[in-house]
Structure formats: C-alpha cells, structure tokens
Amino acid sequence: MTARTPVLRKRALGRSGLLLRILIAAGVVGVLGAWWFAAPSLLTLSPASTATSLGELSGMVGAFLVCAQVLLIARIPWFEHAVGMDRLVSWHRTLGSTVLFLIISHVLLMILGVQLLTSGTPWGATWLVFTSYPDMLTALIGTLLFFVVGISSARIPRGRISYEAWYWLHVTAYGAIFLTFFHELSAGVHFVNDPANRALWIILYFATASAILTWRFILPAAAAWRHHMMVHHVVNEGNGITSIWLAGPHLDELGVRAGQFMIFRFVTVGHMLTAHPFSLSRLPSAGLMRITVGALGDHSSRVPHLKPGTVVFAEGPFGHFTPETSHLHKVLLIAGGAGIGPIRALAESLVNEGRNVVMVYRSTSHDRLALEAELRAIHPLVLHTVVGSRAELGHDPLDPRGLKWLVKDISEREVYICGPEGMGLTVENSLSELRISKRLIHREILSMG
Structure with missing residues (x-):
C-alpha cells in the first residue's frame, strides 16, 4: 500500500465530515428563516413579544438539533463512513449539551414573555403557560425526560451509574421527542398558521423516525436472520478477559476489517436488553469470528457465562481504526x-x-x-x-x-x-x-x- 492511498482516503473523510457539518448548519439556517418570516415586526416588538419570540426560536432550533442528534447515532452508513462512529458519538454529546441549554432557554423565555405580558409572578406565568397552551401535559413530561437524560450524561453522574441504567435512560429520549412533538404543532405559531412549515416539520420528524427504525431495528433484524449468528464457544483468557467465538453462515459478507468493531446484542437473560460495542480480535474465517472482551461493567462481567447456541444480533461494522488509514x-x-x-x-x-x-x-x-x-x-x-x-x-x-x-x-x-x-x-x-x-x-x- 502506498502512502498516497490513505492520504486520499483521509482527505475524502475530511470532505465528507465537512459536508455533514454544512448540512446540519444549513438545517439550523432553515429553521432561523422559518422563524424570521413569522416573527413579529420590529415596529410592534415589546419586551413581552421579544421574550416570547426568542423562546419560540430556541424551541425550534432545539427541536431540530434533537433530530440531528439522534440521526448521528442512528447507524446511518453514510454518516459513519463520513466521519467514523467515535466522532459521531462525540458530536452527539456536544449537541446534547446545546439541546439542553436551548430547552431550558425555551421554557424560561416563554414564561418570561407571559409574565411581562400579565405583570404577574413567575409562578402565575408558569401556571398560565401550562393551562393556556394545548398539549402541555405531554410536553411537560417530555421536557422532564430530556432533563433526566441530560443530567445522566454529565461527567459525575455518568461515572456513577452502570452502562445498562444509562442506556435505558437514553432510550427514554425517543419518548421525550415523541411527547414534545405534539405541542410544537398545536402551540407553535410558526406551524399553526403556516401549512408549509407544518408539513416540513412533520417530514423532518417522520424521516428521523424512519431512519431510526430502518438502521437500528429493521436492517439489524434482517442481517441477524441472514447470518444466523450465534455463540460457538467461550474461552477464558484469564483475569477478566474473555474471548467469544461466534459462528454463522455468510460472516465473510459482513465486510468487517481489522480494527473495526460491531455492536452486539446477545439474546439471553441478562444481555438481551442492552447492546455493546466490541472489536473483533479474529476476522471472519471458515464461518467463525471472535471478539475479546474485558470485564469492565455489569454486561461484560456476565459475558463468560454465555452458553453455546445463544443467538446474537450484530450491527456494523463501524470505525476507521483500520490498516487503510x-x-x-x-x-x-x-x-x-x-x-x-x-x-x-x-x-x-x-x-x-x-x-x-x-x-x-x-x-x-x-x-x-x-x-x-x-x-x-x-x-x-x-x-x-x-x-x-x-x-x-x-x-x-x-x-x-x-x-x-x-x-x-x-x-x-x-x-x-x-x-x-x-x-x-x-x-x-x-x-x-x-x-x-x-x-x-x-x-x-x-x-x-
């Protein structure tokens, strides 16, 4: 392999990563445009309408970035090929902090706008927002779920909870997105009074949901059916490190390269509800491949007890930690x-x-x-x-x-x-x-x- 090939590959990855950033930025600009054309005229602005309008803007941008955030880790092949799963996860985390800030800003600015309009107390304004706007109960539940997910991802709480607990907390984020979606359409003036914006917003959420269903559920299930992957045997390598040999037809068609990882779900008690990333220590050959796992948490500590014949669902391969780079x-x-x-x-x-x-x-x-x-x-x-x-x-x-x-x-x-x-x-x-x-x-x- 010459030096030129990986250099060109790295340049291509850089261009793809830049294009992905541009797409996200273009989406944000589009949301800003939709807000701007429906925002109050500068001549009619008051402190109350300014706070309310900015609250609507933060809510719209936050809602768009939530969709972008989940799409980054929806296992969409082009995204992973563009920048690699490690960077996608990093961007996902960064967007998470931004989304949480925008949600908090949205709530506080909407309450402030009502308080300035009514000259009441913050508590009175909060109650008025909750009782005056439609679909606020589901929005409140969804917002609280976002807070729980955001707090659990902070450095100190994240270090004190198991991966399994963290995983299921994050699954609730899908419910939070679903619950807050309805009040966006029924209470957001940019959607209630604008059929075009409403249609585009529905398309955005429908496309996001479709991508998640396709690449995180439907295609992995189809791959599991084709490869019939299962645990062949388990080898204790000593001191908390275990090798799991996996068997199945057509494993060579997975296209996995040295250094890459896949996301594995073992269909058995204690494993079925969570999926974990493990790198391959032996590439597919003669219907077998191998992962080598360290006992780093509840899930990986139970790996030595897997039984031969256990069905395995695998997503991937992922990663650019390969000889080609x-x-x-x-x-x-x-x-x-x-x-x-x-x-x-x-x-x-x-x-x-x-x-x-x-x-x-x-x-x-x-x-x-x-x-x-x-x-x-x-x-x-x-x-x-x-x-x-x-x-x-x-x-x-x-x-x-x-x-x-x-x-x-x-x-x-x-x-x-x-x-x-x-x-x-x-x-x-x-x-x-x-x-x-x-x-x-x-x-x-x-x-x-």
Whole structure:
C-alpha cells in the first residue's frame, strides 16, 4: 500500500465530515428563516413579544438539533463512513449539551414573555403557560425526560451509574421527542398558521423516525436472520478477559476489517436488553469470528457465562481504526487491557500486508497478557511485553524515554493505540513530546455513550 492511498482516503473523510457539518448548519439556517418570516415586526416588538419570540426560536432550533442528534447515532452508513462512529458519538454529546441549554432557554423565555405580558409572578406565568397552551401535559413530561437524560450524561453522574441504567435512560429520549412533538404543532405559531412549515416539520420528524427504525431495528433484524449468528464457544483468557467465538453462515459478507468493531446484542437473560460495542480480535474465517472482551461493567462481567447456541444480533461494522488509514510502511501498535482485541486483529492484518510491525503490550502482571501466545506466533511481528506497575518498575514505561528505549525508530512509525483511557492519554502525550505528527497517531475509544 502506498502512502498516497490513505492520504486520499483521509482527505475524502475530511470532505465528507465537512459536508455533514454544512448540512446540519444549513438545517439550523432553515429553521432561523422559518422563524424570521413569522416573527413579529420590529415596529410592534415589546419586551413581552421579544421574550416570547426568542423562546419560540430556541424551541425550534432545539427541536431540530434533537433530530440531528439522534440521526448521528442512528447507524446511518453514510454518516459513519463520513466521519467514523467515535466522532459521531462525540458530536452527539456536544449537541446534547446545546439541546439542553436551548430547552431550558425555551421554557424560561416563554414564561418570561407571559409574565411581562400579565405583570404577574413567575409562578402565575408558569401556571398560565401550562393551562393556556394545548398539549402541555405531554410536553411537560417530555421536557422532564430530556432533563433526566441530560443530567445522566454529565461527567459525575455518568461515572456513577452502570452502562445498562444509562442506556435505558437514553432510550427514554425517543419518548421525550415523541411527547414534545405534539405541542410544537398545536402551540407553535410558526406551524399553526403556516401549512408549509407544518408539513416540513412533520417530514423532518417522520424521516428521523424512519431512519431510526430502518438502521437500528429493521436492517439489524434482517442481517441477524441472514447470518444466523450465534455463540460457538467461550474461552477464558484469564483475569477478566474473555474471548467469544461466534459462528454463522455468510460472516465473510459482513465486510468487517481489522480494527473495526460491531455492536452486539446477545439474546439471553441478562444481555438481551442492552447492546455493546466490541472489536473483533479474529476476522471472519471458515464461518467463525471472535471478539475479546474485558470485564469492565455489569454486561461484560456476565459475558463468560454465555452458553453455546445463544443467538446474537450484530450491527456494523463501524470505525476507521483500520490498516487503510495508515500512511507508513512501519507501524507501531500499543495495547493494554481489553484493547488487545482490535490490536491483535490489526497486527495479523498488517503483517500479512508485508508491513514492518512492532507491538508494545502493556500489562500490570504476566497473567493479564491475554492472547500473548497468538501474538508471538505472528511472524515477523516484533512483540515487546511491558509488565509491572509503575511503582514496581520505578518509572512509566510508556513515557517518552520508555517508548524511545523500546522502539528505537519510533519517529519513523505510524502508531495505533487501544487500551484504558489513562494509558491512551499517556501514550498520546509521550508521542507529542517525541514530535510524532498527530496524523500518524490513531487511537480507538470503544464507547457509545
């Protein structure tokens, strides 16, 4: 593979990402236009009408961005191919904060507008808004659900609740969108008095719902039917790391590449209600493929108890953590913990392409080096295992000096990193100090939340 191919690919991804941003921005501009043409004349503005009109604007923009937010993680192939699932999830989070701010602004400005109009108290204005506008009960319930979802996504609460609880809280966001939709049409002056705006708004919500149903439910169900994927057998790799071998016909048609992940749902008690992203540690071959999972939460801790024959639903593949994104012939792979899964698949794929591959495998103890024997069997891969805590070693082996000592020609290599967040940040900082260009650093973060 020449350097030119991945460079062109990365430029194409950049253009696609820019186009996606432009589409979202164009949608916001369209909402602003719809609001502007129905807003009160500047000559008739009063403090009350100004607050009310701005409240309507914040509500409209917030409602549009809610649709954009859920579309970003609706598994729409073009979106994922354009920027990658990790960036889509990041944009989804950022929009979540913006949406929550706009919803709060909408509520407060509408109450303020009524208060200024009636010269009453905030409590009286709140009651008047609630009793005077149609479909306010469903809107109130939907708004409260948005607040719960938004608060659960904040850093401190998110760290204290399980993924399963967080997942189901976020599922309620679909109910919140549904519940608030009705008051937008029945109480929003920009829709009640404008059939064109009303039709466009209905189309927006219908298209959003259709995309979610298609790519998150209908197509995964159809794929599950075609591939008949099920658990073949489970292997305990030691110290909380488990490999699950999956079997099924036509697995090669999934199109998964080394380093990519899929979202798996195991149809059995304790697993069926949530889906999780796991990278493949062995690509499909002879009707089998494998994921290697670390016990990082309630769901992954129950994975070792999966029984052969358990039906599996899988979405994907996703991710750009693949050999196709690399620029150089020489590659350095750095793995830790459950990050060994995608790194192991990458190591085999890159070696088979004839690349010069060195791997650094970080672990606190020898018995945590999952898949080590497989890695040593991949020739001519150069494997460095770095074992022991920093206290035991007396230094951080992943600091700039440690990495340079392990990999003398590190400045000539492209770097792929997958492991715990702390390890990933340490390596990225070390590479920065070693003046490795950011375009040569690839880091996988397996998170959908």
